[in-house]
Amino acid sequence: MKIGVIGSGIVGQTIAGKLVELGHAVKVGTSDTSKLEEWLSKAGEEASVGSFAEAAAFGEIVFNCTRGAGSLDALQLIGEANLNGKILVDISNPLDFSKGMPPTLTVCNTDSLGEQIQRTFPEAKVVKTLNTVNAALMVNPALVPGDHTLFVSGNDPEAKATVIAILKEGFGWKAVLDLGDISTARATEMLMPLWIRLWGTLQTPMFNYKLVIGE
């Protein structure tokens, strides 16, 4: 499959690298191609680099791996023509680091970044997922023992099924839970404050939550 990955940070590089490893053709979109020279030299023949718009145009599926505070701007640069009808996997979290640590959220409670993106691009099929775990864990859940849980939110059942197949068969996730429509992205984005506190308390970002259910 041809996949566009928007964002050249650690999340974008990690996701794109894994997708190439899985046999997909991947174009990573960046505003600074020099950031990806080293990545590209190691990523294999099916990897390429371009602008945000070129990466989105290339992909049948597009992964948003930009920082949440800049995601809407980055996606606006791409334009809806390059996103309409496509699955847009949104991994971003709306973290605001401008007021010091710990970061707060730019949007929460009555709205979410996932919903903002879906409203801005109504013809895209936004699927929110992977935003609750560290980048390395996203593509290698076995770094944490047991069948810990990954959440998925989105309005389009077929789009969610396609993404869940990549998560399970590609990335190795065993416990993937469909929370419901894109408004459930509020719930997972609002996990960030706990994630950040746990990172501080545990002194490692390699953790996740396993949902355990009683009788």
Added chain:
Amino acid sequence: MKIGVIGSGIVGQTIAGKLVELGHAVKVGTSDTSKLEEWLSKAGEEASVGSFAEAAAFGEIVFNCTRGAGSLDALQLIGEANLNGKILVDISNPLDFSKGMPPTLTVCNTDSLGEQIQRTFPEAKVVKTLNTVNAALMVNPALVPGDHTLFVSGNDPEAKATVIAILKEGFGWKAVLDLGDISTARATEMLMPLWIRLWGTLQTPMFNYKLVIGE
């Protein structure tokens, strides 16, 4: 130990009943004593009922089991003289049901109800905990299998140690994690949107999260 429990709903009745069972003397504070007649008839000799202020005055430790949207008002009725110097275990969540389902939070992101209570009663030792699980699970964590996780937040290390001892030795919690000062109550109160969505998805409130940590 003498314990005051503020609130006569299902959380207050459950917590108070368990504390009596553990051998404590417990006075439950309510604005409507008729709600507690049945409870009192079954709760044993060490159980009693009074006003909010009487229950707080009675307790060496006070549990806030009121609904979050009314917690500050209820505690104001009690007055700081009945809370100063005491451990105030805050179990409430700032849920706002007035705008329909799912409820939103009355405060989050840059503040929390736990912090509001601590600021309003600076001489009380507020410990936020138990607010992430169903009432039955609070006092019987074995209803969900495995060592799932309970979080504790608060500024006073001794107060937290006392509460953690009740949680572990009294209520049976095995995995209790001290997240840090009372500002970490933001993180656990902001778990509510996920809890509510999971309740809908799983069709049961009997679940919890087990924190799993990698290498």
